[in-house]
Amino acid sequence: MKKEWKHPFWETAAKDRVTVRLNITHTDGSFTTTVARVSKYDDNGKVSSDWEEVLEQNTLEQIDKFTEDRLERHRQRREGEIKRQEEKNESKRLEDLFNTKLQTFEIPEIKESTNRKLKSKIRKSKNVVELNAYATILLMESMNEAEQTSE
Amino acid sequence: MKQSKPLSKGFITVATKRKQFLVGADNLKESILDHYEDAKITLFTEQRFIDDPECQHFFRDYDQVIATPSDTNREKMWGMANSPYDITFYMDADIEIVHEDVATVFDRIEDNDMVWVELKKETAKHFTEWGWGTGPLDHLTHCGGICLYRSDKTLVKEFMQDWYDIHMLMRNGEHKPVGCENVPKSFFQWDQLTLWHLLWHNEKYKSLKWKYFDDNYRWNYYSSFGFNKDGTHNYGVVDPVVIHYSSWMDKFGDKGYL
Numbered sequence: 388m389k390k391e392w393k394h395p396f397w398e399t400a401a402k403d404r405v406t407v408r409l410n411i412t413h414t415d416g417s418f419t420t421t422v423a424r425v426s427k428y429d430d431n432g433k434v435s436s437d438w439e440e441v442l443e444q445n446t447l448e449q450i451d452k453f454t455e456d457r458l459e460r461h462r463q464r465r466e467g468e469i470k471r472q473e474e475k476n477e478s479k480r481l482e483d484l485f486n487t488k489l490q491t492f493e494i495p496e497i498k499e500s501t502n503r504k505l506k507s508k509i510r511k512s513k514n515v516v517e518l519n520a521y522a523t524i525l526l527m528e529s530m531n532e533a534e535q536t537s538e
Numbered sequence: 539m540k541q542s543k544p545l546s547k548g549f550i551t552v553a554t555k556r557k558q559f560l561v562g563a564d565n566l567k568e569s570i571l572d573h574y575e576d577a578k579i580t581l582f583t584e585q586r587f588i589d590d591p592e593c594q595h596f597f598r599d600y601d602q603v604i605a606t607p608s609d610t611n612r613e614k615m616w617g618m619a620n621s622p623y624d625i626t627f628y629m630d631a632d633i634e635i636v637h638e639d640v641a642t643v644f645d646r647i648e649d650n651d652m653v654w655v656e657l658k659k660e661t662a663k664h665f666t667e668w669g670w671g672t673g674p675l676d677h678l679t680h681c682g683g684i685c686l687y688r689s690d691k692t693l694v695k696e697f698m699q700d701w702y703d704i705h706m707l708m709r710n711g712e713h714k715p716v717g718c719e720n721v722p723k724s725f726f727q728w729d730q731l732t733l734w735h736l737l738w739h740n741e742k743y744k745s746l747k748w749k750y751f752d753d754n755y756r757w758n759y760y761s762s763f764g765f766n767k768d769g770t771h772n773y774g775v776v777d778p779v780v781i782h783y784s785s786w787m788d789k790f791g792d793k794g795y796l
Contacts (some may be wrong), residue, residue, distance in 0.1 A: 396739060464580065469684065473766075474764035474765065475764065477764065477765045477766065477767055478761055478762060478763075478764050481765050481782060482761055485783050488565070491564055492565065493561060498595050499595060503568075503571070503639075506568065507568070507572045508567060510565070510569055510572060510634075511572070
């Protein structure tokens with residue numbers, strides 16, 4: 388039977404426990420692989436044989452490196468997930484803004500308005516507050532025009 | 539010496555089936571005019587909308603409004619085959635123009651018959667279906683949402699008409715052209731498959747000269763590609779001209795606005 392302890396990383400700051408991939412090639416030629424946790428000391432307080440095997444196959448510097456690399460991978464994955472979620476939220480916000488714009492352009496007074504400048508400002512609004520502000524100005528303009536016409 | 543007439547240049551879009559698409563087309567037209575006030579824009583829509591008094595406000599400021607022969611959601615190819623301009627930039631109705639470079643789009647035709655946006659592998663996850671194999675052409679290659687083309691050339695017009703006619707046959711399961719043997723059935727619903735076939739496998743159109751836009755996705759930036767908080771965009775796109783709100787839109791207007 389051949390045991391290979393691959394890519395161990397420290398579980399504790401005291402460096403007395405590792406998580407490691409254990410590949411076993413059995414005497415009948417079959418192969419098994421598993422993730423193992425190996426502690427430095429056994430129940431009797433003696434250095435365990437598994438621990439010694441791990442360190443025979445991996446230097447302390449290598450385990451330090453595997454640990455650092457793993458932390459870096461996790462950090463990058465977390466940052467990537469946060470960035471992806473932020474992008475998704477921003478895309479959704481702009482999709483919603485686009486839909487709101489189209490709804491705004493269906494308000495009769497805005498639909499009928501020939502004030503291209505203000506309509507363009509509505510279209511180019513970066514957020515709902517800006518959009519509502521320009522839409523309100525256009526509606527007030529339309530109401531004022533209607534009042535003047537009736538006078 | 540005989541002087542050649544300058545080529546006419548214009549934008550077209552198509553809105554059929556539902557009024558919501560007229561709203562989208564109206565927004566597209568206005569967004570073009572926001573950035574290019576002399577633009578000529580033609581709308582293709584159904585006769586019933588053209589005749590509807592309540593729809594008249596949708597038809598302001600177009601160069602022309604032309605009735606489509608039918609009411610399918612693929613009337614766009616018919617519209618593309620019947621553009622009133624010599625050089626045409628077609629865009630889907632759920633697009634918005636956000637950059638003044640739209641005024642320079644016609645210069646990008648150069649000596650080509652057609653200019654397209656490529657559907658790149660790194661963006662495959664954004665599409666319902668993209669590929670069916672590992673070969674370099676085993677995927678939908680061209681985006682059908684926009685196209686810059688020489689609509690004054692007979693062969694190009696025939697291409698657009700064939701795109702329309704053949705797609706209808708393929709979609710209905712009445713035609714499976716040579717070259718599509720390994721394409722899964724589900725892909726036959728997409729007009730991009732017919733486009734793919736015509737461009738890569740159809741002998742009649744081998745002589746057409748086409749290319750992808752040099753700054754590819756700048757001319758069709760899908761909203762699902764993402765908008766970063768710092769105002770930048772993804773997939774190497776800087777200052778997109780065309781934003782395509784198709785991915786998360788309810789195309790049939792039953793849930794969302796468009």
